[in-house]
Amino acid sequence: SALATGNAGKIKVHQVNKMCIFTKRAIPYFIILISTLTTYANPASDIIKKANLAKHYAGSNLKTRIAMLVYYEGAKKPNKKIFNYIKKDVKNGGKQKYFLYFTYPPDIYKTAFIVHKHINTDDYRRLYLPASQKILMINGEKKQCPFMGSDFSAEDITGRHEQMDNHRILKEEMYSVTSEKQRLHYQTYVIESIPKIKEENTSKTITWVDQKTFLPVRKVFYDHFSEQYKIYKAILIKPINGYPTIIKSEMLSPLEETKTVFLLDVKNTYYNTDIPDNLFEDSSLR
Numbered sequence: 001s002a003l004a005t006g007n008a009g010k011i012k013v014h015q016v017n018k019m020c021i022f023t024k025r026a027i028p029y030f031i032i033l034i035s036t037l038t039t040y041a042n043p044a045s046d047i048i049k050k051a052n053l054a055k056h057y058a059g060s061n062l063k064t065r066i067a068m069l070v071y072y073e074g075a076k077k078p079n080k081k082i083f084n085y086i087k088k089d090v091k092n093g094g095k096q097k098y099f100l101y102f103t104y105p106p107d108i109y110k111t112a113f114i115v116h117k118h119i120n121t122d123d124y125r126r127l128y129l130p131a132s133q134k135i136l137m138i139n140g141e142k143k144q145c146p147f148m149g150s151d152f153s154a155e156d157i158t159g160r161h162e163q164m165d166n167h168r169i170l171k172e173e174m175y176s177v178t179s180e181k182q183r184l185h186y187q188t189y190v191i192e193s194i195p196k197i198k199e200e201n202t203s204k205t206i207t208w209v210d211q212k213t214f215l216p217v218r219k220v221f222y223d224h225f226s227e228q229y230k231i232y233k234a235i236l237i238k239p240i241n242g243y244p245t246i247i248k249s250e251m252l253s254p255l256e257e258t259k260t261v262f263l264l265d266v267k268n269t270y271y272n273t274d275i276p277d278n279l280f281e282d283s284s285l286r
Contacts, residue, residue, distance in 0.1 A: 044167035047189050050214040051207065053093055056159035058243040059271030061088040069261040070150050078261070081105065081148060088275050094119055097280040098158060108148075112285045117158050125154070128285035135285055144201050151230065151251040151260040165193040165205075175208045175218055179236045179248070186210045186217050201229070213237065213244040229255050241271040
């Protein structure tokens, strides 16, 4: 009887241990499953992904000319800079290559950038200074630094991958903006995005995404003191070659009282043209 009881106890313990082993093995798979379902079932992340594709990946490539008007604090007239902007998609939603070449004013004429935008690693960035005829390496992590003295950052120009933030829908609302003496109205999703890894400048952003084109028409950047330190607005949107394109946009810096306006030269804007890969190499900068 004692022997039978002991064996029964051993059998019971053995069964419990098997159950514990099964549970330990099952829990990680359960967590992965829930995490996967959560990732793919997040409508806010899907909306931001569509906004990123609409703004930065329209067409397989893009060639345009941009006038950048920088209004410094207290200045009535802007500091005007003009550059050619060329981007080529290596993978839709993934790696891209950029070439920027300044043609005005004379003191920065022939200044050029190349950017190889990556998703999971730092970007490859090079700057050519014609005065010294030197090619400088730019830290790929410094995506939020001002671009050529403007209120835009490199990340504002080349885009930010949706996987870098946690997103949630705050609401849906009508957003209005005045453009060319008319009032434009957009039915939007309002999305809050918080960086997964703490960043130097931004604690969160709130983006208004047009439900029709999925272009971001407004974006507010908050610093770590909950102050609005940058405000982006899409002022004018027009179709070019069938792609809804932001023709005029502005970035305000309320704390510094500065503003930068981007104007696309519609007559010199082309999608899906032939762009050679060697344009995006260091040798092209000179």
